[in-house]
Amino acid sequence: xxxxxxxxxxxxxxxxxxxxxxxxxxxxxxxxxxxxxxxxxxxxxxxxxxxxxxxxxxxxxxxxxxxxxxxxxxxxxxxxxxxxxxxxxxxxxxxxxxxxxxxxxxxxxxxxxxxxxxxxxxxxxxxxxxxxxxxxxxxxxxxxxxxxxxxxxxxxxxxxxxxxxxxxxxxxxxxxxxxxxxxxxxxxxxxxxxxxxxxxxxxxxxxxxxxxxxx
Numbered sequence: 001x002x003x004x005x006x007x008x009x010x011x012x013x014x015x016x017x018x019x020x021x022x023x024x025x026x027x028x029x030x031x032x033x034x035x036x037x038x039x040x041x042x043x044x045x046x047x048x049x050x051x052x053x054x055x056x057x058x059x060x061x062x063x064x065x066x067x068x069x070x071x072x073x074x075x076x077x078x079x080x081x082x083x084x085x086x087x088x089x090x091x092x093x094x095x096x097x098x099x100x101x102x103x104x105x106x107x108x109x110x111x112x113x114x115x116x117x118x119x120x121x122x123x124x125x126x127x128x129x130x131x132x133x134x135x136x137x138x139x140x141x142x143x144x145x146x147x148x149x150x151x152x153x154x155x156x157x158x159x160x161x162x163x164x165x166x167x168x169x170x171x172x173x174x175x176x177x178x179x180x181x182x183x184x185x186x187x188x189x190x191x192x193x194x195x196x197x198x199x200x201x202x203x204x205x206x207x208x209x210x211x212x213x214x215x
Contacts (some may be wrong), residue, residue: 022111
């Protein structure tokens with residue numbers, strides 16, 4: 001089944017790029033539309049916010065995968081979500097005419113995990129960049145991030161030191177992994193908890209404006 005999503009066209013209908021934002025655990029396709037507006041107030045981008053495919057009884061909202069423990073998604077639900085999200089990305093590139101080289105993948109929490117999974121997925125197209133808010137690079141049996149073919153891909157990572165849901169050490173580990181892989185990584189650590197604060201948002205907006213896109 002195709003994923004549900006919402007979208008906000010660029011001003012004048014002529015987008016300089018595609019910004020796909022993946023929501024966090026228990027949210028929905030409307031949750032990050034405001035983040036898209038905050039990151040791109042000039043409406044340069046065509047913004048798309050997909051809804052995760054999974055419902056979890058007793059929790060509410062939508063989920064990308066089940067969580068046996070933080071940092072280690074359930075392989076079955078994770079792989080299924082990756083496949084569905086990959087199909088959506090492919091469809092968006094074909095429909096909009098905006099290719100991977102002009103696409104930024106972003107997310108919050110669980111949505112950051114999906115952005116990493118698709119941005120570093122073996123065999124997947126290389127996007128222009130990844131915006132990683134309060135997440136981690138997943139450790140899943142059968143999934144190995146492809147960093148060797150991603151040179152030129154820019155990554156922005158931000159995380160709060162007071163995050164009690166996903167500890168800041170996950171972000172630090174992601175930074176170190178990507179740096180060791182030769183990727184250009186901007187890292188912003190803040191005093192917030194599991195949220196996107198003003199400092200992180202301002203830094204992300206600057207990073208977005210400085211990221212080169214190729215149509």
